[in-house]
Amino acid sequence: MTADVAAARDEDAQISALEALARQARELVDAVVLTDADPAELAAVTAELAALTDRLRAVRRATPLPHEFGPDGTFRHLGNAVTGACNPHALPLVVERPATGGSRAELTFRPTHEGPPGTVHGGVTAMILDHLLGDTVAAAGRPGMTGTLTIRYRGRVPYGEPVVATGAVTRVEGRKTWADAVIADTAGTPLVEATGLFITPKAWLFPGAGG
Numbered sequence: 147m148t149a150d151v152a153a154a155r156d157e158d159a160q161i162s163a164l165e166a167l168a169r170q171a172r173e174l175v176d177a178v179v180l181t182d183a184d185p186a187e188l189a190a191v192t193a194e195l196a197a198l199t200d201r202l203r204a205v206r207r208a209t210p211l212p213h214e215f216g217p218d219g220t221f222r223h224l225g226n227a228v229t230g231a232c233n234p235h236a237l238p239l240v241v242e243r244p245a246t247g248g249s250r251a252e253l254t255f256r257p258t259h260e261g262p263p264g265t266v267h268g269g270v271t272a273m274i275l276d277h278l279l280g281d282t283v284a285a286a287g288r289p290g291m292t293g294t295l296t297i298r299y300r301g302r303v304p305y306g307e308p309v310v311a312t313g314a315v316t317r318v319e320g321r322k323t324w325a326d327a328v329i330a331d332t333a334g335t336p337l338v339e340a341t342g343l344f345i346t347p348k349a350w351l352f353p354g355a356g357g
């Protein structure tokens with residue numbers, strides 16, 4: 147085994163272990179939101195969690211996991227707030243890019259995403275749509291930063307039930323790209339609609355230009 151292959155296997159093992167930790171941390175958050183344990187039990191669990199937090203902090207990175215190209219050549223950001231498999235905060239959203247164009251994701255929100263009673267928080271759905279729009283423009287070869295994001299909340303988004311998010315580019319002009327996205331129920335009824343204007347930074351047109 148060459149040193150390169152050994153290093154790649156070490157990295158794979160590190161990432162798999164981090165993904166497992168992030169999944170468990172999501173389970174923990176869900177358990178916290180729904181627990182009905184008594185105060186003594188809550189205090190005991192809190193003390194154990196404080197000890198675990200100290201153990202993780204003992205070996206600390208300076209920054210979250212980087213944006214990078216994975217072993218299969220595709221772009222990945224394992225620490226991303228929306229898609230990052232190693233980020234407990236992430237849903238995580240798994241985005242597909244259908245051959246017909248645009249982006250698509252099936253997702254199920256959890257009680258931890260609740261805003262109004264029985265309804266997913268509007269900021270959470272906006273975050274998902276922002277990311278899906280960003281992926282949609284990137285899939286069209288026009289990666290960009292969100293310039294504006296307009297949301298129309300048409301119906302309550304439930305948690306605990308699958309919904310589908312889809313996005314498509316609608317217009318391009320110079321470094322600007324507009325796209326629409328929607329979260330719909332499985333019957334196709336739109337619940338939240340979004341329009342975004344994305345601006346491709348000059349540096350991304352000519353990577354390395356720095357401007």
Ligand SMILES: CCCCCCCC/C=C\CCCCCCCC(=O)SCCNC(=O)CCNC(=O)[C@H](O)C(C)(C)COP(=O)(O)OP(=O)(O)OC[C@H]1O[C@@H](n2cnc3c(N)ncnc32)[C@H](O)[C@@H]1OP(=O)(O)O
Pocket residue numbers: 221276277278279280281284289290291292293294320321322343345346347348349350353
């Ligand atoms: C090597 C490439 C690597 C790429 C890798 C990507 C892979 C992707 C893969 C997977 C998908 C990931 C998906 C992520 C999705 C998440 C997206 C977010 O959450 S983004 C965070 C929130 N947004 C910000 O933080 C922006 C902060 N703002 C800025 O950085 C700048 O203001 C920026 C880039 C938006 C524009 O800066 P300027 O200097 O390039 O723009 P100027 O030259 O001033 O303007 C150009 C034109 O755009 C208009 N413009 C600029 N900003 C605007 C705005 N905010 N709203 C409307 N128009 C704007 C201007 O009026 C101008 O228009 P006129 O040419 O005159 O017609």
